[in-house]
Amino acid sequence: xxxxxxxxxxxxHAPDGTSTGWNITLRALLLACTVASSGTLALPADASxxxxxxxxxxxSGSETGGLFGLPDANTSLAGDTYTLSxxxxxxxPNYAAGGSFASDFExxxxxxxxxxxxxxxxxxxxxxxxxxGSIREESLVAGFGSLDASNNGYNGSASTGAFVTVSQDLxxxxxxxxxxxxxxxxxxxxxxxxxxxxxDQYTYNCAGFPSCTATTTFTGTxxxxxxxxxxxxxxxxxxxxxxxxxxxxxxxxx
Numbered sequence: 001x002x003x004x005x006x007x008x009x010x011x012x013h014a015p016d017g018t019s020t021g022w023n024i025t026l027r028a029l030l031l032a033c034t035v036a037s038s039g040t041l042a043l044p045a046d047a048s049x050x051x052x053x054x055x056x057x058x059x060s061g062s063e064t065g066g067l068f069g070l071p072d073a074n075t076s077l078a079g080d081t082y083t084l085s086x087x088x089x090x091x092x093p094n095y096a097a098g099g100s101f102a103s104d105f106e107x108x109x110x111x112x113x114x115x116x117x118x119x120x121x122x123x124x125x126x127x128x129x130x131x132x133g134s135i136r137e138e139s140l141v142a143g144f145g146s147l148d149a150s151n152n153g154y155n156g157s158a159s160t161g162a163f164v165t166v167s168q169d170l171x172x173x174x175x176x177x178x179x180x181x182x183x184x185x186x187x188x189x190x191x192x193x194x195x196x197x198x199x200d201q202y203t204y205n206c207a208g209f210p211s212c213t214a215t216t217t218f219t220g221t222x223x224x225x226x227x228x229x230x231x232x233x234x235x236x237x238x239x240x241x242x243x244x245x246x247x248x249x250x251x252x253x254x
Contacts (some may be wrong), residue, residue, distance in 0.1 A: 061218020198222025
């Protein structure tokens with residue numbers, strides 16, 4: 001007999017003989033349901049609507065200011081490994097999908113979201129915020145065996161915020177299928193094969209550039225791409241559990 005079954009039997013036989021035991025049992029079941037559903041969401045920590053993550057090796061590029069634990073002087077990044085994660089908080093009003101093609105292009109403002117690059121295990125995170133001083137321009141295109149994503153903007157006003165521009169492009173070879181559905185809503189994990197072509201570009205300028213010195217620019221060759229989106233069934237299960245937990249105290253007071 002499981003620990004949950006033991007808990008149900010103990011609670012259901014409450015010594016006062018009232019329905020309190022049943023309410024507590026239902027609460028326990030709903031809580032278990034909520035916990036179980038939250039474990040299947042597979043969402044990034046900031047719960048962005050979408051998260052595109054690529055990994056690869058830097059072909060060319062450099063950094064200054066010791067951003068990745070390297071010397072403060074201009075340092076080549078060629079040959080270093082990287083992970084690039086770009087979040088989009090939602091698909092914008094210009095989103096369109098049909099057949100084998102989908103796109104979303106939002107400009108001035110674009111779609112806010114976090115951008116994190118990790119080079120040799122050292123992360124650098126910038127959140128493209130929704131401030132009046134930001135200039136964001138986002139593009140997402142999927143279809144015909146490819147997925148192209150880009151975003152750029154500041155994490156504050158143009159005069160005080162750090163600036164990031166990033167792109168993640170994957171084109172599959174004619175014999176490979178890398179994008180399972182051209183709707184920007186179907187998650188997938190894909191490791192590039194022979195005949196595929198994947199390129200990432202990333203640029204970071206610290207707040208107040210060019211007066212500041214911490215900058216990096218690189219071009220990388222992808223080895224994998226992952227698209228994460230919320231799972232509607234899991235959200236529904238989680239919402240049901242939370243709603244049930246909220247209603248139980250009212251039921252006992254009635």
